[in-house]
Amino acid sequence: MALDIRPLRLLAVEGLQDAARRRVVPAVAGLCLLTLAMVNSCTQCSPLVQTDSGQLETLAVFGWAGVITLGVLALWCAILAGLVASDHLSSTLEDGSALLVLSRPLSRRTFALARLVGSLMISFAAAFFLLGGTGLLMAFRGDLSLVPAGLAIAGAMVNCIAVAALAMVSSLYLPRMATFLLVMGGVASVAMANLMSASGMALGSFFGILDQMGPPLLSAIVLALSGWSGQPFEGAEVLNVLARMGIWTVGSVSTLLFLFDHRELTHYEPR
Amino acid sequence: MHALEFAAVSKYFGERAALSRVSFSLAPGRALGLLGPNGAGKTTALRLLLGHSEASEGTVWLQGGNPFDPESRRGVGYLPERLTLPGHRTVASFLTLHGSLVGLRAGELARQVEAVAEQTGIASRLGDLVGTLSKGLTQRVGFAQALIGGPRLLLLDEPSSGLDPIGMREAREWIGQAKRAGCSVLVSSHLLSEVERMCDSVVILNEGSVVASGAIGEIVRAGEELEDAFVRLVGSQSEIQHGA
Known part of the structure; x- marks a missing residue:
């Protein structure tokens, strides 16, 4: 697969600038600050929790709170990735700007990949600041290791790639609103399946297939943060999650x- | 090797034939006018040339290669009919991006940006945002990006669009300069007088088929102008098709 590195870099920067000018970006930045302020406020209290059976350990309180918080934030980043990507490629076809760039000696693959990379930078930044900031606060105040938070950030970023690439694929064929609803519905369904599976609930065939074969949007984060939750994972489970992450990421980008x-890039009309 | 060639090319959108067994070619260093009424297939032909679309039948050659091969597009300058430029970019950064995409580097890139800006009369607007420019100036920026890097082949879709009479005259001069430098030019236009002044030969399309092609002198009868010949050919073709 031939990719031209210099045009890819130039167009990825162009794609990032386009993405950064979207109205959703200041909203995302505001939400990031608000979320971090909330996490900061919630982690200032004493971690001592007294139950009938005695006092819970700090790790048990902060660990699970961290898993839940970072899990929710990782899902939010995946939705953001899909939202930004949902018209980042198709809009250049609709306004004709892609056709001008594609009259240059560069491949369509280079152009599509550059648009994907440009849009992903926004969700990567959100994942880094949201999960990183939250993880940092949790780790310092709950005396937890930073390594699981780092793994969770990496997992969230990889999941963003698959969601964004699939959103771009959808946007080539469906209106933006339909793509957006697919992203929301898809992420929510997979998260629900992962959550039901993690909590030991019985899964129907639909959620069972999503949990076992879908992208591990939540499972990957729960796995990454096992050092915080203390939940044991077998080697086969770890391999399964890693393999699915790799397959969905490579598969979605290759499909795009x-x-x-x-x-056909002709007769492309705004939808 | 021709600068471009269509060999019995057809393009269907569903049942409708946008192009039907179209054949023509452009020799290096020559200028060819692609004429036809709305919906004749001119823009479809340009998109086939740029690899934006694939021919249903026949073969399209761009600089001797497959239009889908990016290397075939090296040295091609394209000015689309519907020009959408990034309004948030300055003219200079837009031209720099396109100069970089054609492979220009550092010093040569800056020199080329200045040269095409000077040539197209936008040197004083290099710092302006593209979104603040008038339609005529935007078209000049479009010309500048098509000319950057010294193209070997220019594909111009309605190049006079948005230009005032002075701008149209200047555009003819830019195209003339490119031709004198050895560049081949394909002009798709409704403005027959413009094509008559710029091109050595023409291809007239109507409803996806070639109704006439050759040197302008061969198509235009004594006492006729190109416009008269165009109406005669396109009108008669329409009558034949409608009569059938």
């Missing part, structure tokens, strides 16, 4: 590049 490479 293949379909864009073979798509």
Whole structure:
């Protein structure tokens, strides 16, 4: 697969600038600050929790709170990735700017990948600041290791790639609103399946398939933060989650590049 | 090797034939006018040339290669009919991006940006945001990006769009300069007088088919102008098709 590195870099920067000018970005920045302020406020209290059976350990309180908080934030970052990507490629076809760039000696794959990278930078930044900031506060105040938080950030970023690439694929064929609803519905369904599975609930065939074969949007974060929760994972489970992350990421990006490479770019009208 | 060539090319959108067994070519260093009424297939032909779309039948050659191969597009300058430029960019940064995409580096890139800006009369607007420019100035920026890097082949879709009479005259001069430098030019236009002045030969399309092609002198009869010949050819073709 031939990719031109210099045009890719130039167009990725262009894609990032386009994404950064979106109205959603200041809202995301505001929400990041608000979330961190909330986490900061909530972690200032004493971690001592007294129950009938005695006092809970600090790790038990902060560990699970951290898993839940970072899990929710990781899902939010995945939705953000899908939202930003949902028209980041298709809008350039609708306004014709892609056709001008694609008259240059560069491949369609390079262009599509650059748009994907540009849009992902926004969700990567959100994941880094949200999960990183929250993880840092949790780790310092709950005396937890920083390594699980780092793994969770990496997991969230990888999941963002798959969600964004699939949103871009959808946007080539469906209106933006339909793509957005697919992103919301898809992320929520997979998260629900992962959550039901993690809590030992019985899964129906739909959620069972999503949990076992879908992208591990929440499972990956729970796995990454096992050092905080103390929840044991077997080697096979770890491999399963890692394999699914890799397959969904590579598969979604490859699908996007293949379909864009073979798509007719004529008679493209705003939808 | 031709600068571009269509060999029995057809393009269907569903049942409708946008192009039907179209054949023509452009020799290096020559200028060819692609004429036709709305919906004749001119823009479809340009998109086939740029690899934005694939021919249903026949073969399209761009600089001797497959238009889908990015290397075939090296040295091609394209000015689309519907020009959408990034309004948030300055003229200089927009031209720099396109100069970089054609492979220009550092010093040569800066020199080329200045040269095409000077040539197209936008040197004093390099610091302006593209979104603040008038339609005529935007078209000049479009010309500048098509000319950057010294193209070997110019594909111009309605190049006079948005230009005032002075701008149109200047545009003819830019195209003339490119031709004198050895550049081949394909002009798709409704403005027959412009094509007559710029091009050596024409291809006239109507409803996706070539109704006439060749040197302007061969198509235009004594006492006729190109416009008269165009109406005669396109009108008669329409009558034939409607009569059938």
